[in-house]
Amino acid sequence: MSLNQWFEKGLTADQYMTGMKVNQNEMSQILEQFSLSDGEKEILASLKDKGLKAIVLSEDWCGDALLNNPILLKIAEEIGMEVRFLLRDQNLELMDQYLTNGTSRAIPIFIFINENGEEQAVWGPRAKELQDLVDQERSQLPSQDKPDFKEQQLAMYKRLLATYQVDENLWHAVAKSICDTIIK
Incomplete structure (x- = not known):
């Protein structure tokens, strides 16, 4: 299945959250509560209305998803990017193409595609600052x-979940990490 087909199969953010x-x-x-900083908006300005789309491999029980997904949605709102969610456990054929370290079905995974369905970038499951916190x-x-x-x-x-919900520095670390990935 092409990435465009996977995208079309996905849930909208409202459907996923509901x-x-x-x-x-x-x-x-x-x-x-989260808002992009002026600097983050400036970084993203070149991506506005470029037809970028995101496929999110996620599950509602995932702590990393509860932090990363809303930040992605704010980025998507800023640049006019459509986002679709696929539940990892129901879409292992795609998930297994995006394993962390070649072995782990860690989520969320964000697959950014252009309007032709070509992969432009992949992000996930954590920003470096989050990984450092988890490792600690x-x-x-x-x-x-x-x-x-x-x-x-x-x-x-x-x-960790309590920290994820209130630490705005982590929120912006995630935003920066996602921005850096899709700008490249």
Whole structure:
């Protein structure tokens, strides 16, 4: 299937968000609160109305998606870019073409295509600053064979999700990372 066909198969942002069973409020909150900076808007100005489209491989339970997806939607709004969402677990044929490190079905993955359906750029699943934060948190976990590993891991995920929802510096790090990827 061509990337244009995958795009056409996807859900609009409204359809995706309406169908969310997990993290809908958190994603909506970031969407309402986040605004692109003047510098980010300036960087994006050259992409306005260029016919760029984005395919988002995502799932509503994903913490990274609840942060990254609304920021992408703000970028899309700024440049007039259409966005369609595909649920990762229902679209493994496409997902498996965009594995992180060649092995992981990490999400979200943003596939940017031109009006002819040609891939222009791929971004995801995390900005470097987010990856650094996750790596730092993971480094503090006990080894997996320790009895409290699962409990500590769940606590880590809760801390990360709480941070994702309020840390505007992370929001702008994600925006910059996405902008840098699609401008190249």
